Amino acid sequence: MYLAIKIRGSVGTEKSARTTFTNLNLTKNNGCMVYPENSNYLGMLNAVKDYIAYGIISKDDFTAILEKKAYVGPKKLKDALTDLDYKNIESLVRDLFDGKTSIAALKKKGLKVPFRLKAPSKGYKGIKKGFNQGGELGFHGKEINKLLKKML
Secondary structure, X not given: OXXXXXXXXXXXXXXXXXXXXXXXXXXXXXXXXXXXXXXXXXXXXXXXXXXXXXXXXXXXXXXXXXXXHOEXXXXXXXXXXXXXXXXXXHHHHHHHHHOOOOHHHHHHOOEOOOEEOOOOOOOOOOOOOEXXXXXXXEEEEOOHHHHHHHHO
């Protein structure tokens, strides 16, 4: 699964980029979303790569996001798992990674998305350069998990 974190704002961007942010449900800075690995989402992520950091998330880090930052209504996710018909967070993560359920289906049951993260501890490396040039923007691969841990 892909994890995308919006780093730069939308002011001054092209209308197509703003539309893509809306389609990806990334409307606020430091918000993150998880998407299945398919070419449609990869194309949208590549279209806004100059404003986001994205990569492949591990199951353990996705579990950490759900434990710390996921809400169903006013309650934390771990307190409202029965509302979503799950016994524990690990089974929910397993079903999401296997494709048995989706974030959209959970959103209809009350899950609040996108997940709001804090600014990273000790700051970003740079928000105007790509990841390969020493910044934070663009495709990180599995290194996105390190940035995520700084933001939880």
